[in-house]
Amino acid sequence: MRRYLAAGVPGEKLVVGVPFYGRGWRGVRPEHNGRYQPYEASLTEELSFATLQRDYIGRAGFVRHWDAEARAPYLWHATERIFISFEDTQSLAEKVAYVRAHRLGGLMFWEYSGDVGGMLRCIAASINPLLQCREES
Numbered sequence: 001m002r003r004y005l006a007a008g009v010p011g012e013k014l015v016v017g018v019p020f021y022g023r024g025w026r027g028v029r030p031e032h033n034g035r036y037q038p039y040e041a042s043l044t045e046e047l048s049f050a051t052l053q054r055d056y057i058g059r060a061g062f063v064r065h066w067d068a069e070a071r072a073p074y075l076w077h078a079t080e081r082i083f084i085s086f087e088d089t090q091s092l093a094e095k096v097a098y099v100r101a102h103r104l105g106g107l108m109f110w111e112y113s114g115d116v117g118g119m120l121r122c123i124a125a126s127i128n129p130l131l132q133c134r135e136e137s
Contacts, residue, residue: 005102015105016095020114022047022056022075022086033065033076034083043082048114052086071095089122093133096126 004014024047027040047056052075056062062075062084072091075084087095099107107123109115122133 001098001102001104011103012105016099016107018087018092018095018107018109018119020049020087020109020111020119022049022052022084024075024082024084026080026082028081028083030078030081033063033074033078034081035065035067035074037083039083043084046111047084047086048111049086049088049119050114050116052084053116053118056084057088066090087119089118089133092119092122093125096123096133100126 001014001016005011024043025034025039025041026043028034029037029039031037056075057064061077061079062082063077064073064075066073071094073086073088075086076082096107098104107126109119109123112120121131125131125133
C-alpha cells in the first residue's frame, strides 16, 4: 500500500484484502521458526479460520508466533516442520486501523464461511465501537 500511495494512487481507490483462512507448508526448514524458509510441499487443504481455531492454534504441537514485519500471526510445528500463515483478529484489527489511518477505500474479506464470528465482528467493530474485536471461543 505504501508503494501505491507513494506513486500517487489515491487512497480511496485502494482496498485491503484479508483472508479468513490460512495456508500451510510442510518440510519447512526450522530456522526462524519456519519464516522465509524453503519447504518440501504445500498442505493440500485450505484451512478456514474456524478450522485453525478448532484444530491448530495452540493445539497438537502448533505454536502461534507474531511476525512483526508482516503484522500477522503464523503457526509453527517444530517436530513436524509445518508452517501455517493466517490472519486472526489481532492482525485484522491492525489492518482496519491502517485502512482508517491512511483513508483507504476499505477492506474486503473472503471466505465468509470460514469465520466463526470473530473476524467479521472485528470488521464491524471498526464501524460500531460498541462491538468488540475478539475471537469467539
